[in-house]
Amino acid sequence: MTQGTAQVLAGPPAAAALLDEARRRAARLPRPPHLALVRVGEDPASVSYVRGKAKKASxxxxxxxxxxxxGDTTQADLLALIGTLNAEPAVSGILVQLPLPAHLDPEPVLLAVNPAKDVDGLHPANTGALWNAHEGLRPCTPAGIMALLAHHGVTVRGARVVVVGRSALVGRPVAGLLLNADATVTLAHRVTPDLGAVTRGADILIVAAGQPHLITPDMVRPGATVVDVGINRVPTEDGKGRLTGDVHPDVAHVAGALTPVPGGVGPMTVAQLLMNTVIAAERQHVQPEVTGELVR
Structure with a gap:
């Protein structure tokens, strides 16, 4: 395969800019924002992710x-910890690392987090605020995508955007953010008929379907901006596997701009998590009595 011609929408410089902003804003507060990271059990991936977030926060x-x-923590004990963290004024943000062990139900745990400290941006109060264009904490990956596009000078206002994938983590919230930014948005998914006919109409194509190489060059309008959110491990002859996205690499020959996998959207998620922690601390500083209601 020859080298593609698309502009590379690299995540690291965009994440660095977002982290620099978070650092400046945190320094203006009377005390450092505090992120509480909750991990249950010793799942190696979770241990690594949480360690990385703590290191980046520092x-x-x-x-x-x-x-x-x-790992044998009960639902009641986990909810009790969340309640303690909600009530602690020094805690700016709370993140519960998923997945939880199988015996724990994540939904009531996530619902128990105070929306004003919900730095994942997934509490229904924050979801409702997003879709009503009200102030609230935004989901990290979707907000990171918006910051990535802005950093690289991609104009969203007035653009025709197609989002492939309708998950609560990425597809739905990024569609809401795009609508709030005055884009015209189509949300496609696995049962959309003739998906290529839909994606070819996009000025900006965001793919978060979790299916390797779902989007092929014939499905992309020449010159379009393509954001590949997918991170899939596919087998290789050496048995180690390799990471690839939801977008076929040959799309680089058609697109005007394309995020790499890895090194595209991934770095933005942690950067936005820390920015959310700073935003939560800023709002709590203005209104220090943090209750179960969403700070607006």
């Missing part, structure tokens, strides 16, 4: 604490 000037609970 680099930005935030404080953090990992609440590492044993």
């Amino acid at each position: 680099e930005v000037g935030l404080s953090s604490h990992v609440h590492a609970l044993p």
